Amino acid sequence: MKNVKDFDKKEAIFQAMLELISKHGFHSSPMSEVAKQADVAAGTIYHYFKSKDELICALYVRLKEKYIENLFLTDDQNKPFKERFRHFYLQMIIEAQKNPKEFYFLEQFSNSPFISTIPKAEITRLDQPVYDFLRKAVFTQILRDIPPKILVAFVMGSANAIIKLQLSGEFQMTSSDLELAFFTCWDGIKKI
Amino acid sequence: MKNVKDFDKKEAIFQAMLELISKHGFHSSPMSEVAKQADVAAGTIYHYFKSKDELICALYVRLKEKYIENLFLTDDQNKPFKERFRHFYLQMIIEAQKNPKEFYFLEQFSNSPFISTIPKAEITRLDQPVYDFLRKAVFTQILRDIPPKILVAFVMGSANAIIKLQLSGEFQMTSSDLELAFFTCWDGIKKI
Amino acid sequence: MKNVKDFDKKEAIFQAMLELISKHGFHSSPMSEVAKQADVAAGTIYHYFKSKDELICALYVRLKEKYIENLFLTDDQNKPFKERFRHFYLQMIIEAQKNPKEFYFLEQFSNSPFISTIPKAEITRLDQPVYDFLRKAVFTQILRDIPPKILVAFVMGSANAIIKLQLSGEFQMTSSDLELAFFTCWDGIKKI
């Protein structure tokens, strides 16, 4: 019972903070509002987290972990790499579309001074799956011989920009547009 | 005299806000600190800007305008497009490297809820030069037939991610790395 | 316990604001001073009231209600109306003399733009007892047939002016002066 309740409250707090920050930003998301939205007392938050900053950082790690994990959930290692990459690329876009709040939070966080409070090792750990995924393909000469860090930045950076375009509602993306986006990335990174 | 002073104070305020936000984020950059850094009284800021938000938004427009403008300052329209694009792509990276504070501010702003307070038309206006530059190349069949908005997002998103990698100090980028990055992008977007 | 504390703090805040405003006016009664005088933290006031204006308005309603209520507390409905009215008229003066801060606050409020933020219905409700008291006497032909609103204004307006004269210390009013004041009013409003 206790564990269930614990889980529920912590979860509710995370969810509330996510909702508020994705909509209003870090400031304009007061703890009192988080408490209200999570249906707990303000003081209760401090039983689970030392401070607001710690809560935000914990939320980041949690969401990032989940996001990356989801990208590989349906990865079929038996398929040819190009197909796996296509799946991966489109999965990023689909995942963000299904969870815009999570996406906005992550982008906001990683473009703010908050990001520098996360130890480099932790960030490396979080990115590891993507890193490994692409590095292996460089190694097996499927992908261009680019330093993996650049490769990861290129792939995810371009994908994120496209996601933002789509989420902004400024541009209605069709499935053939998505296919085009995939090819644009693929033709850039594949070994010639 | 009046104009000179005006220019000085407004400029000093802009500069101070830029410095603080790029380092500490929006909500850890109090107006009192801005005033101190700009060497003006707190109240003076409000002669030039209605509110903190307005100051931040004005700073965004100003910096974005300048940033885009700088990308084309040394563009040579007589050269072949590939070369012009290479110049453009590397210019983005060089520009950001020379002005990291400006880059951090712009990224932070455009990944925060602030961005949605800027009218769409204004954003379109700011991006117009890049948009035109790439659209023309699509039209003349140099670039892949991708909706220009996607194209712009792809190019700038990948470049920005690489810039962030570089600025983070996590990865020392050589000039051949930059060349590689350019080719990765180019091979993605060029007409096959 | 909670209720007692609540009552205490809210009451202390009301009392502090009353004291300050009656002495220094609305805009020379900063919230920080109210907090100090009420012996609470500045922020605490905002648990009980949304804003300074709301606090001031709540105080007005509260004091006005109490003031009117007190006027009829010792009213004896069995006595002839003239005697009841005499009691009522003198009671206004006595009440204000006993609670000058309350009187000053009420007069200041109702002669300021604040008064127009109170809904008309609320003001009607507050004045209702006086209104009813006099209207009935008009109906039974004890008082002159004057529109009740004018009657109320006349009676209370003249009384308030006399109270101000007395409170100003400019004129030492004897009990025969008060008697005279009552007769002056009575002879004006009674049915001839």
Place this chain on the structure above:
Amino acid sequence: MKNVKDFDKKEAIFQAMLELISKHGFHSSPMSEVAKQADVAAGTIYHYFKSKDELICALYVRLKEKYIENLFLTDDQNKPFKERFRHFYLQMIIEAQKNPKEFYFLEQFSNSPFISTIPKAEITRLDQPVYDFLRKAVFTQILRDIPPKILVAFVMGSANAIIKLQLSGEFQMTSSDLELAFFTCWDGIKKI
């Protein structure tokens, strides 16, 4: 030329302050707004008045003087006193109706702590004409033998309350209502 300009500016400042205070109260009437409304520079106000408070007080004296003066402008000393008093009483109401801003300002001022910054002698001087007017009638046994100060308070207090009722728009007063109001006052104060 100089005097004309002086007159114009001082007058414009008075007028602007009157307009603002009557509408928004003492606070919410910043000097910068006064300057704007008077079409002068903020600093200019300080050539004519030492401070905001001094300006407000000067405005009070000025308006009160004018108001009282106007009450007797059309007084015909040859007429019987009852008729003269009727004229005076109605004149108060008419005057306020024609100059609501002036009326609101005067009431606001004299019910605020500002009033106690005006020397008693000055207030006495301002009220003198009314005082004399009524005292004489007491002396000649036309009016009840009430201490003149009480008499003045009674008459003007009741009139002001009726004016407020009328200006509030809450009650549409007909000329017969005004007549009734006059008689109510007259029957109260006349010698029986």
Place this chain on the structure above:
DNA sequence: TATGAATGAGCGTTCATTCAT
């Protein structure tokens, strides 16, 4: 563990006033 009233430092902003021109 959970509460939420209470805190008070610190925020964004205002505005009476000054002073160099």
Place this chain on the structure above:
DNA sequence: TATGAATGAACGCTCATTCAT
């Protein structure tokens, strides 16, 4: 005399955090 940019103390208010219950 007139200006209005500049000042900075002081305002109303917020909100991360604490602690008695």
